[in-house]
Amino acid sequence: MTSILTNNGAIVALQTLKNTNKMLGITQREISTGKRINTAADGSAIWAVAKTMETDRDAFKTIQQGLNVASKVVSTAVENANGIVDDLKIIKDRLTASSNSDQDVAKNWDEISELIDGIKAKIDSSQINGVNLLNTGGTGGDPATQYTVLASLDRSYGATTTGHTAIVVQSQDFTTAVYDKLAAWTKPTTSKAAEALISGAVDHAVDATTGKVTSTVTADTDTSVEALIEFSINAAAKLGAKQHRIEAQEKSVGQIKDNLTSGIGALVDSNLEEASARLQALQTQQQLGIQSLSIANQAPGAVLALFR
Incomplete structure (x- = not known):
């Protein structure tokens, strides 16, 4: 019709x-x-999931940046700790040379003094943004011996809040354990005094029958160069292990951030x-x-x- x-x-x-x-x-x-999903009106459920993932991605980006800075802080400490180990080895070599009676102990000590000053400079300059891991009071944290960096966010299924994981780096007190003890050394004037600084005060004895010379450490060895080398090697190893963990975590966080970006794209792009x-x-x-x-x-x- x-x-x-x-x-x-x-x-x-x-x-x-x-x-x-x-x-x-x-x-x-x-x-x-x-974008296929621009607002909640385009698909509220997908939009809500994507927005949550976006906030996590942005947080992981910030965490990655913090880990990058932390890696530089720790690597600076490791490099200077390794340098201190090298300096202490040279000091040991010079003391070993000075323990021979044909060496000029005074001239060797002049070089040792410069090396000690260099160790102090390495300790003092081992900082980024004011954080110095070669000094127990140099982290600015609470306590001042710890440097804490946020490592990741942990979101459980269905949870509206996140937990977090942190990496804690303990500072190594090179000032007290190394420099202060070096600064307390008395300038050796004899080969025996130089030898005592290597591993402690030494007494020599000659066996009347065999004629064999035996050496006995008779003084406390906390201040000997060998003890300082051992401390420095152990401290550098601890810092190096933390550096490796931070760098690995930075890589992992970067991968998570990229995966979140891809996931968001799959939902809304x-x-x-x-x-x-x-x-x-x-x-x-x-x-x-x-x-x-x-x-x-x-x-x-x-x-x-x-x-x-």
Whole structure:
């Protein structure tokens, strides 16, 4: 039935054209923004998950930056600790040379004094942003002997809050354990005094029967160069282990951050090839819809022919 009051064909054509135009607008926005889910209205569940993942990703990015700085702080301490070990080995060599009676003890001591000053400089300069791991009071933390760096966030399934993991680096007191003891040394004036600084005061005895010379350490060895070398090697090893852990954690956090970025993209990013094909189809549907509406609007006019 044809009616000049109600044009059902035009109503249907108009509704179809409106839906096509709506989908065309969504597709055009998807292509221009590159996102399939832009707001909660586009898909509230997916949008909420993606936003949570975005906050975690941004947090991991900050954590990675902090780990990068921490790695530099610890590596600086390790490099200076290794340098101190090398200096102490040279000091031991010079003391060993001075323990021979044909050596000039005073000249060797001049070089040793310079090395001791160099060790002090290495300890004092071993800092980044004020954090010095070769001094027990140099971390600025609470306690001042610990340097704490955030290592990761831990989110349990379904939880709305996160826990965290931290890496704690204990500072090594090179000032007290090494430099202060070196500074307390008395300048040796004899080969025996130089020998005593290597591993402690030494008494020599000659066996009357065999003529064999035996040496006995008779004084406390905490201040000997061998004890200082042992402390420095152990301290450098501890710091080196922390450096390796921090660098490994930085790499792991970077991978997690990248995986989160990929996951977010999988949830909200647009498939541009698919969107492009959909756009062309919708543009065709729009043209057909316009033509269909035009045809439907012409139908009532045909009624006039019945009255001619």
